[in-house]
Amino acid sequence: MANRLEKYSDNIQGPYFVDMDCIACDNCYYLAPNNFSLTLDFDHAYVMKQPINPQEQEQCLEALKACPVDSIGYQKQ
Template sequence: MADKSQSWKDNKPGKMFVDQSCIACDACVLTAPNNFHMHDEDGHAFVAKQPSSPEEEELCKEAMEGCPVEAIGNDGE
């Protein structure tokens, strides 16, 4: 389960976040490329854009469920 207190500072403010347990597997970026990006220097994913449509919500949910280390969270804000 993702820990909001361990979320990367690169995450855009909002309900979705990626925490520091991310292993840079790229799964979220491949699933929801409009919302997740990879930080090239630090080697971790982050939320580049909070979901703003039902389609993006669904893709972000799919990315969260598919994360092998459960580094993606949704705190519902």
């Protein structure tokens, strides 16, 4: 389970976040390209935009479920 206390500071504020266990596998960007991005040095992923419509909500949930190290978290605001 992702740890909100260890989330990267470059996540945009909101319910979804990526924590420091991320291994930069790129799955989340592939599944939810509107919402996840990798840092320029490919060190880790982060949430660049919170989902704002049903399609993005679905894609972000798929990304959360597909993360191989459970590094994507969701916490209601």
